[in-house]
Amino acid sequence: MDSGDSSHSLLSGRHSEMGSHYIVESGIYMSSFAAAIFVAALVTIGVLLLTLLIALTVMLESCQSSHSGVFEQVRTSDQDDYCNTFAFHAELNNLEADEFPTICKQHTLQYINKGRFLRELNLTVQVAESYFSTMTPSNDGLDVILMDVDDIFLLEIAYNGSSALHWSNEDENMRHLVHMIVSRLLIKLQASSWSVSFFTRRSMRNKNATIASLTSAGYGEWFSLIMRSDDELLMENWEYISGRRMQLRDQGFRIASVISSRMDALQGPCLGKRNFKLASPIYYKV
Numbered sequence: 001m002d003s004g005d006s007s008h009s010l011l012s013g014r015h016s017e018m019g020s021h022y023i024v025e026s027g028i029y030m031s032s033f034a035a036a037i038f039v040a041a042l043v044t045i046g047v048l049l050l051t052l053l054i055a056l057t058v059m060l061e062s063c064q065s066s067h068s069g070v071f072e073q074v075r076t077s078d079q080d081d082y083c084n085t086f087a088f089h090a091e092l093n094n095l096e097a098d099e100f101p102t103i104c105k106q107h108t109l110q111y112i113n114k115g116r117f118l119r120e121l122n123l124t125v126q127v128a129e130s131y132f133s134t135m136t137p138s139n140d141g142l143d144v145i146l147m148d149v150d151d152i153f154l155l156e157i158a159y160n161g162s163s164a165l166h167w168s169n170e171d172e173n174m175r176h177l178v179h180m181i182v183s184r185l186l187i188k189l190q191a192s193s194w195s196v197s198f199f200t201r202r203s204m205r206n207k208n209a210t211i212a213s214l215t216s217a218g219y220g221e222w223f224s225l226i227m228r229s230d231d232e233l234l235m236e237n238w239e240y241i242s243g244r245r246m247q248l249r250d251q252g253f254r255i256a257s258v259i260s261s262r263m264d265a266l267q268g269p270c271l272g273k274r275n276f277k278l279a280s281p282i283y284y285k286v
């Protein structure tokens with residue numbers, strides 16, 4: 001027991017002696033080295049913390065500003081959406097410009113000034129073009145396309161006639177671009193042998209002036225020009241326009257399409273197989 005113990009204790013004693021020696025020796029050795037590392041580490045951590053603090057401050061600031069930027073964007077796009085929706089509502093219900101909410105005044109100005117009207121007009125015309133590119137009229141000449149010449153073809157008449165605005169007189173360039181866009185469609189339709197009839201809400205009494213305006217605006221050819229007779233002067237626009245469509249149908253014409261920038265031309269019976277609502281500048285007079 002003893003011998004076994006002693007040898008064990010000797011062994012363990014030697015072990016522990018060796019161990020303690022190692023610990024003591026290495027402890028002394030390590031501590032001076034560790035001190036250097038410790039100080040270096042402290043300095044490094046300090047520098048790192050400072051860097052982190054600066055980085056966080058900068059990030060927080062940029063985050064704050066970009067966050068408020070996003071917030072602004074959301075708010076203005078909300079307002080844009082609202083004003084677009086209201087503009088659609090106004091068109092649908094034939095509202096007057098002064099019924100537009102005040103917060104949309106700036107929006108409506110920008111619709112014209114920043115070129116959105118032109119872009120939308122171009123896009124709506126492209127939709128019509130791509131539809132008609134797949135269609136051909138029959139040879140009897142009875143497939144008719146009805147085009148509204150108010151507002152789009154005759155910008156200046158629309159504005160002179162109503163309570164409005166002279167941007168079209170001032171902005172010849174805009175009128176020129178509108179003319180390029182719609183005459184491109186008109187020329188394509190006429191080249192494909194569609195019978196393109198124009199219609200306007202104006203009285204037949206203004207026939208000569210209207211023809212002169214159409215010609216000077218560059219729209220020289222049409223299959224027929226539909227204007228209000230004296231009997232129709234008191235009718236609602238939609239009633240007069242749809243009445244004329246019914247007359248055409250009774251005469252054997254097939255209405256392929258009604259193309260207009262105004263809702264009142266796209267209501268009532270005898271619409272075309274496919275109709276096109278072009279972008280309208282009319283509700284953007286401020």
Ligand SMILES: *[C@@H]1O[C@H](CO)[C@@H](O)[C@H](O)[C@H]1NC(C)=O
Nearest residue numbers: 156157160161166169209213
């Ligand atoms: C439209 O108004 C302008 C000036 O405001 C005038 O010069 C022009 O003759 C008018 N056009 C028509 C068709 O009345």
Ligand SMILES: *[C@@H]1O[C@H](CO)[C@@H](O)[C@H](O)[C@H]1NC(C)=O
Nearest residue numbers: 118119122123177178180181
């Ligand atoms: C309309 O769109 C076509 C095709 O994208 C383009 O070539 C043309 O320049 C545009 N016209 C205007 C006036 O923006």
Ligand SMILES: *[C@@H]1O[C@H](CO)[C@@H](O)[C@H](O)[C@H]1NC(C)=O
Nearest residue numbers: 204205206207208209210211
């Ligand atoms: C319209 O023009 C025709 C000739 O083209 C003329 O006979 C007629 O009197 C004119 N009408 C008006 C209202 O000016």
